[in-house]
Amino acid sequence: MLKAATVTWVNKFSLGNGERLGRQLVEELGSLPDACWLFCARREGLQSFLKGVAKAVETPYLIGCTTDGEIAGDGFHQDSAVLAGLVAPQVDFHLCWEGNLGADGEDTGRRLARQLPGGVRYVQLFSDGLTGNGCALLRGMQDELGPTLPISGGTAADGERFQLTCQFAGNRLLTNAAVALGFSGDFHLGLGVNSGWSPVGIGKKVTRARGQFLYELDGEPALEVYRRFLGKHAEKLPAVGVEYPLALMDGASLCTHQELDYPYLLRATMAVNPEEGSIQFAGEIPQGALVHLTCGDSQSLLQATEIAVRQALGELGGTKPALAFAFCCMARRILLGRHTREEAQRIMMELGPVPLIGFYTYGEFSPAQQGTPSVLHNETATLAIIG
């Protein structure tokens, strides 16, 4: 029998306040949690705050990271902290972390995965969204865990500052790291993924790219192609590129070792290089991929979020959901703007009275479909529900 609760803190971060928040959670739960999740803004006093929370909840299985906005059962927050706890006596949790993510994402993924015991059926992963290559990190983990073990989560964010992100493992405050929580035992899982962006225009072939950098489309400098698409609005790159993310039409297979049958993966622009004519994205762009520009609006985004929730609930089957996780791309927040709060509301409306926790990420980890390898998404709403 699983039991969960979420609490929110909008005040100053300190040790004492951390403890208070933790005690609030315990009180809501009625017992000490078996596992906790903390998502918060990067603010002064974060380290002490974390220690306070950890001390209060008394569980070593405390995981989380910094965000670009927090989601909880009472909706969307910014510059706050949200804390969730799960009482799950029939579930075993396994917490691990690895540093030096920026040096070799695949190797970090392999080392991280090796710390997880056999029997783990689900992993939540939170990694540095500024220093790490999420695709590489996933590949490394899948080398050890296999391609079908579901991994969901997101890359840590730093609001709109893009300076430093943090990851939490117990009472440890990490950066340039990846932290993972493995689930084994008796539980059910439902996952949902959708974005709300649709391909427009004529597809183009990636004729030159390396990692997250796109150099050419159909033999033409990528930036030139974008400028042609965006016209006078191209001067707002990379920001405007977030509204019109690139869709990899070959599916998520291009980012993993496996073949997949998924409509498309989205990639958000992060930076441009006028000299090279190249564009950096928030995920890998495989050379040879077929790509489309995409277009969306707040309505399509919100509808997509609902679809994702329904998808996750559908995968759960008849199992009563205990705790829902929402990991949504910061690009959605930019596009949704004032309607960002609606996204959390739409989630809650679909979920019903199910404790909810989540955050706005720089990238999302989730399988495209049940049984398929987990991939790094951009600009996407991903849901994971434990029951």
Add this chain to the structure above:
Amino acid sequence: MPERVSSQQQLIALQEMLSVSERKSDILTNLLKEASTEFERSLERVKVSEANFRTIFENAPEAIFILDRHNHQILDCNPFTIAWLGYARDELVGMSYENLVESRDQDLAASIRALHSQGGVQIIDRRFRKKDGTLVDAEVTGTTVTYHGRETLMALARDITERKRAQEALVASEQRFRDIAAHLLDWIWETDQDWVYTYSSPGVDKILGYSPVEIVGTTMWHGMPAEDKAEMAALLSDIMDQSASFRLYESRRYHRNGTLVHLESSGAPILDWYGNVVGYRGSHRDVTSRKQLEEFSRYKELFENVTDPVFILDFRGGFLEVNDVSLGIFGYSREELLQMRILNLVGPGQREVLLGSGLKIQAGETIQFELDMKNRGGDIIPFEFHARPILYKGREAILSVGRNLSARKKLEQTLVMTERVAAVGEMASGIAHNFNNVLQMIAAAADAAAAKLASGRMRESLEAIYRIQDACQRASEVVRRIKDFTHADLAPEELHEAFDINELVREAIALTQPLWKNRPDAPKYEVKLVSSGPRYVRGRPSEIYEVIVNLIKNALEAMPQGGRLTMTSSQKAGKVYLEVKDTGQGISPKNLPRLFEPFFTTKGVQSSGLGLASSYGIIKRHQGEIWVDNAPNRGAAFTLVLPRAAAPRKVEAQPKLHDRGGRIRFLMIDDEVNLLKAMEMYFDGTEIEIVTCSSAMSGIAAYQQGSFDVVLCDLGMNDLSGWEVARHLKHLSQEQGLVKTPFLLYTGWDQPFDPQTLEEHGVDRVVIKPVSCEKLLGLLQELAQLEILSQVQG
């Protein structure tokens, strides 16, 4: 205020919305423009593609069907299809594809489904029915294609009817070929351009014992004897270069069991479509039996008709076949001989000769060699064999034909003896002549001695007596020479003494004097020896002497008008040279090569023609050489070259150990009274006290009565022989317990006496007649000294 704020926020929101919408509109417009441009380009590409397609469609030399992907109705077809199948266009369009294809092709629907699901191109063979009912085979290529905007199927059909017929005919033909090849006794084969077998009929099993599978992949010269391979490979290379056929070429191969098989081969080139040679095809026939029969026929004639022993041996020397003559010679039955090896029949010391010959034959040589063999009775028979390697019943063997040399060797010996006899005859006349001279000298000198003695001229008498002594010495040398010559064959090897060749030359000059000196009608000859010292060689003096005499005679005959014959001996670097040079007519150059040939002569019937041949043989036996240096009309020079020997050791005279001071009691028994008187006269006045007896009995009696220091007894006497006397005296000494008196046996027979026989009879020494008194005196004194020594030593 709150209303204004709310309105402001609404305004901001509206502005944001407008901004976003405008942006979106602009971007979508740009995308549409690009899409439109791209569309136009695509349309253009499609038009080009359509035009290209239409050109190919109308002009293709193959049938092209465009089919509805669902119901397989023919939507379109090209002109070739119409002509090929014999239908009109409007008959075909709308017809179901299945109606054209043979109903036996049940998998048509399945292949179309596969085409749909997998996409791509399918290639399959189909049989079409023409309008007139005939069936044609086609290779059909199916693919999906967009046709007039529709997803359709396109089928291209290539008529392969002729190709199929040709293939079937080829397969049938090949099968016929294989069927025939499988049952033929001959080995049918095919090779590629490198003469590697690509096919072999089962006939190879019967011929070589290998299966076709083992043969395929090997070369045509595989299994040949090594010495045949290079020639075969070169020949086949030429044949391939000329693209020629070949017939009845013979070659050999090793059967699996190791025997050799003879093959007769024929082959013809295999050509491709362009006329290039891609291999050969032919047959090998086993002709081993025929070859064996041919060889055996040859040998059979040899075996049956030749009068010499003929046998066939294996390389271990075992008899494989023998002729009747062999059985007669060796005294064994055929069954016995075929169980034996030739080693069982060779004479002593012949093993190495046999083994050496066998090795040469095994290396492929045809050789000739002499071999002593022994028959059943153990008699040694000299043979001369001709032997060569042959093939006998498929195996390598040796064919030997022998020639009995017994008669030839006897003839050789006879020839030698003939020459020897002739030489003896020559010598005898010379010796008789010498003896006459000597006797004449003795008679004259004796008369002179008597006359001078009567007249008191003692010194002159003594001189006459010295001349008599000289003559006797010369006569004894002549006798000795005769004995040397006649006993040459019996002399043991140990008597190969070292001798001075100059002495032989001097004797030869003396012996042949009658030929060149003091003849009333004789031309003037000058014969001399030139030498600066003794020249010692080793061998049989009598044989060398014979050679020298022969050369002297030849030289004299070459100078019928007289001339000079000079013999010069010298030595150098371990060799002794004796040159016999004349100033005669020389030797005709055309005769030079035949000089030493037996029976060759330029002197007509009076000459045996064996002189120089015999001389040559003698010199060769002495490890020497004989050269001829010829200047026609200015003489010839024959040079003997012999290995030099060390000078023989001089026998030192025994020093007198003691001056005895006493007399030597000497008993001489001989029935030659004159000799006894001569001895008495000689020893009168010396320390020798001689007692003579003219019979064996009187001698024994005298011995019993007296005591003597030495006894000399003649061997041949009328009453008892010297042997008997010796035995008697020995017995007497033993009876009386006395030391045996030295007993000398005196005889003219110069032959070896067995020491054991001498000892048994009590003979201490043999003295050969004649012996000079002086020598006899020395001998007596020596014996006396020995006796003193033995007494002193006790």
